[in-house]
Amino acid sequence: MKNIKLIEVPSEIGAGTRGASLGIEAIKIAALDFMSNFFIHFPSEKIPTENKLLYEAIESPYAKRIKGIVSMYDKVSKAVSDSIKNNFFPVILSGDHSIAGATIAGIKMAKPKSKLGVIWIDAHADLHTPFTTPSGNLHGMSVATAINEDNSESAVHEPDAETVKQWNYLKTIGKIAPKVLPEDVVYISLRDYEKEEKNLIDKYGMKVITTKEVRSKGPENIVRAVTRYFSDCSDIYISLDVDSLDSSISKGTGTPVSNGLKEREAEDLISKFMQNRKVCCFEITEVNPTLDKENLMAEIAFNILQRSVNVLLMS
Secondary structure, eight states: OOEEEEEEEOOOTTOSSTTGGGHHHHHHHHHHHTTOOHHHHSOEEEOOOOGGGGGSOOSOTTSTTHHHHHHHHHHHHHHHHHHHHTTEEEEEEESSTTHHHHHHHHHHHHOTTOOEEEEEESSSOOOOOTTTOSSOOGGGSHHHHHTTOOOGGGOOOOOOHHHHHHHHHHHHGGGOSOSSOGGGEEEESOOOOOHHHHHHHHHHTOEEEOHHHHHHHOHHHHHHHHHHHTTTOSEEEEEEEGGGBOTTTOOSSSSOOSSOBOHHHHHHHHHHHTTSTTEEEEEEEOOOGGGOSTTHHHHHHHHHHHHHHHHHHHO
16 A cells, blocks of 8 residues: 655646646545545645746746746655655646656656656647747646757747756756656647657657547556556656546646547546556646636546545555
8 A cells, every 4th residue: 555645736837828726726625525535634745836926027938937947846856756755655736737847857856766657648748848839838848858858950949048047957957867768758648739749759759649549449458558668667657637638528727629538538547557556656737727617627637536546545
């Protein structure tokens, strides 16, 4: 049985749409509505945010609020690393997906020798960099920081020296770079990405499993294939962006995309992955209740969270 620790990071400075900082509270309200005492069962730590930057002018158009992101990477990577060193299984609830880069850094700081596999369940590749970004939002760059990639051959911008310095810090935090090899990232339900990102996926032969494949092969076969694919990895991290779910149910997230997973498919996938002893960390992100009706997205996220954690408690 694993000792679980919840790490709450209500940060939304990496997102382009406002409201994701309220996602964690929305998930807790869903738990109350389901009469669940989930949130009093586990020790939890709340990481202070830099959300005050949302009221300030943007200094760096190609990496918006990157100073705040640097501060979040420092705080979150330390919290994740400390939890793992103290034999906890960290479950991260984050506002926006930029935090996942910090989570990965924390895993590697705790286990520098580990060969880490990453399961990225997301409509988006999050492989942009300040040199390629169409939006400047850091939540679209977290995988690029983890694989230590600028994608300079696809560059369309010239960020200023200060931005580049901070970007380099994000990639090399913990003095480990890359944290993950590109071929050790598996995308599930990826379906909305730009040509600059496709360039990296093709260049490194990154593994992509489409929604259609999940549906035709079934979650169990997908999990089996991914487990085989990660046979030489010593640890696995799972990141769930709720926009991996179909836009018909994922209204309550900043960037919904059609052709996504059904709630049951996501639940089955994650709970089956959680049976693998190599899984050392799980993150749920991008719930935005301000865009939602009846708190549906948070309820779905809570169902997935509760089922996944129950699997961990039984294993």
